[in-house]
Amino acid sequence: MVTAAPALLEVRGLGIRYGDKVALQGVDLQVRPNEIFGLIGPANAGKTSFLRAINRMDEFVPNMRVEGEVRFAGHDVQHITNLYALRRRIGVVFPLPVGLPLSIYDNVALAPRLRGMRSRADLDAIVERCLRRAALWDEVKDRLQNLGSLLSGGQQQRLTIARALSQEPALLLLDEFSIAVDPVTTMRIEEVLKELRQELTIVLVTNLVQQARRLADRTAFFLGGRCVEIAETESLFSGGAKDQRTIDYLEGRFG
Amino acid sequence: MTRSAMDGFRATAHELRSLQAQRLMRLLFLMMALLLLVPVLGILGVLVVEGAPGMTWEFFSQKPSKLGAAGGIYPALVGTVWLTAVALMVALPLGVAAAVYLSEYARDNWLTRIINMAIVNLAGVPSIVHALFGVGAFVHFMNFGESILAASCTLAVMTLPVVIVSTREAMQAVPKAFREACWSMGATRWQTIWSIVLPNSVSGILTGLILVVSRAVGETAPIMFTGAVFLRLVPPESVFDRTMALSFHLYTVSTQVTGVPRHVPFAVALTLILVVLTMNALAIWFRMRLRGRKKW
Numbered sequence: 001m002v003t004a005a006p007a008l009l010e011v012r013g014l015g016i017r018y019g020d021k022v023a024l025q026g027v028d029l030q031v032r033p034n035e036i037f038g039l040i041g042p043a044n045a046g047k048t049s050f051l052r053a054i055n056r057m058d059e060f061v062p063n064m065r066v067e068g069e070v071r072f073a074g075h076d077v078q079h080i081t082n083l084y085a086l087r088r089r090i091g092v093v094f095p096l097p098v099g100l101p102l103s104i105y106d107n108v109a110l111a112p113r114l115r116g117m118r119s120r121a122d123l124d125a126i127v128e129r130c131l132r133r134a135a136l137w138d139e140v141k142d143r144l145q146n147l148g149s150l151l152s153g154g155q156q157q158r159l160t161i162a163r164a165l166s167q168e169p170a171l172l173l174l175d176e177f178s179i180a181v182d183p184v185t186t187m188r189i190e191e192v193l194k195e196l197r198q199e200l201t202i203v204l205v206t207n208l209v210q211q212a213r214r215l216a217d218r219t220a221f222f223l224g225g226r227c228v229e230i231a232e233t234e235s236l237f238s239g240g241a242k243d244q245r246t247i248d249y250l251e252g253r254f255g
Numbered sequence: 256m257t258r259s260a261m262d263g264f265r266a267t268a269h270e271l272r273s274l275q276a277q278r279l280m281r282l283l284f285l286m287m288a289l290l291l292l293v294p295v296l297g298i299l300g301v302l303v304v305e306g307a308p309g310m311t312w313e314f315f316s317q318k319p320s321k322l323g324a325a326g327g328i329y330p331a332l333v334g335t336v337w338l339t340a341v342a343l344m345v346a347l348p349l350g351v352a353a354a355v356y357l358s359e360y361a362r363d364n365w366l367t368r369i370i371n372m373a374i375v376n377l378a379g380v381p382s383i384v385h386a387l388f389g390v391g392a393f394v395h396f397m398n399f400g401e402s403i404l405a406a407s408c409t410l411a412v413m414t415l416p417v418v419i420v421s422t423r424e425a426m427q428a429v430p431k432a433f434r435e436a437c438w439s440m441g442a443t444r445w446q447t448i449w450s451i452v453l454p455n456s457v458s459g460i461l462t463g464l465i466l467v468v469s470r471a472v473g474e475t476a477p478i479m480f481t482g483a484v485f486l487r488l489v490p491p492e493s494v495f496d497r498t499m500a501l502s503f504h505l506y507t508v509s510t511q512v513t514g515v516p517r518h519v520p521f522a523v524a525l526t527l528i529l530v531v532l533t534m535n536a537l538a539i540w541f542r543m544r545l546r547g548r549k550k551w
Binding site: 055057060062084085086087088090091092094096098100101102110111114115147149160163164167 | 362363432433434435436437438439440441442443446450451454455550
């Protein structure tokens with residue numbers, strides 16, 4: 001139990017609109033350091049919008065309006081002027097793997113290079129460490145110069161994770177990472193995530209209820225743009241859910 | 256039920272009609288595609304047959320005499336290369352920069368819409384109007400005089416829409432997901448453009464370049480009043496010189512000069528086409544080298 005530790009991510013009264021359409025409203029939650037915070041809910045629950053608000057990707061989405069407060073490591077992200085520094089501390093993994101059309105090596109070395117690292121030795125070290133941590137090193141170590149965008153889906157998703165880790169983020173946002181990944185790879189990535197919890201904090205958006213159960217310390221249930229319930233994952237799944245909608249969703253009656 | 260399952264592969268009358276229509280349409284489209292070859296082969300054929308006698312080394316390497324009725328086309332050949340190269344040097348940076356802005360930075364607002372409309376309209380302006388604009392803007396207002404610089408700037412303005420549109424299309428073809436991945440790791444827009452978007456749209460930019468070269472080499476009207484001359488026996492030495500050009504030379508030897516041997520205009524035209532083809536081949540070769548492997 002780490003209830004006493006200050007929250008890494010603190011969300012108060014978060015609302016998100018796209019034009020007139022409300023995607024999220026009145027969300028309050030806290031993510032503690034070194035926990036895996038699960039976020040479950042059916043389509044259109046506002047899960048992805050929630051992630052976008054955290055690393056300020058709203059800047060790139062026309063019409064997206066964010067209300068309320070998101071504090072990351074004590075700073076209100078709406079008032080951070082250096083958004084690039086904010087995004088560097090937050091790694092993102094999208095639903096569909098994005099292997100950039102660069103070599104495998106350059107994919108992982110991109111973020112360090114963008115922040116000015118030039119030393120070949122340092123880059124080599126980072127690339128190897130990140131690929132190892134993403135459980136991809138053994139499969140690609142002999143062909144680091146091949147194109148990352150031509151790897152298989154599961155490998156690309158691990159490459160994406162390695163790339164996110166190369167930013168040395170404090171927070172890792174995963175948006176339904178297993179949607180385009182086979183079950184075996186999914187299990188491998190889940191093992192990776194469990195180990196990563198030692199070093200960083202993870203927000204895991206998933207539409208697989210059992211995945212949240214396997215990985216998350218606490219889980220929030222989103223529905224129709226509202227946060228219905230947040231609880232310790234164990235208690236949520238062992239009959240501790242208070243809201244009837246949560247119970248119905250967990251038992252697979254909808255969504 | 257059983258019967259229809261057994262007969263399932265025998266075509267019904269309706270299916271037969273559909274198949275017939277399908278074959279007919281395919282034939283029709285094939286004919287149209289083949290029809291396209293006719294003018295291309297026709298033009299090339301006539302030019303080669305009629306112009307071949309004139310295609311000698313002396314023709315390329317000597318200056319014209321008797322107002323172009325005899326001698327070679329060396330100054331015009333060099334002049335065309337100058338005009339095209341300078342036009343490219345002006346149009347390419349301007350056009351690519353504008354395309355980068357429109358594709359990567361511009362929001363959908365009234366300014367962007369006006370710019371887009373301007374590009375479309377610029378592409379529709381007749382070349383003789385561009386020529387007059389060039390006279391006013393470059394020869395007189397900018398005080399370039401009648402020179403390669405003025406002519407090339409006129410050509411550049413004329414070809415800008417092509418550069419902009421083809422570059423923008425090429426950049427738009429790079430998946431949005433790549434940009435988002437880059438942005439989300441803290442890259443600025445420019446870093447994203449430089450490391451991901453531009454390298455993957457080079458082939459499209461080169462396509463634009465091919466089109467620009469082809470047009471710039473062949474245009475006559477825009478250079479007629481801005482820098483091309485009827486006869487100038489020495490090749491240009493700077494961008495402020497006036498120059499002969501193949502396209503203008505073709506016009507004069509076919510209509511303005513008397514006593515020109517029949518093969519000369521054809522040889523000039525053939526040379527003009529060969530210059531275009533050579534430059535296109537270079538760009539295509541370069542593009543294929545860049546594209547060598549599939550990126551995603």
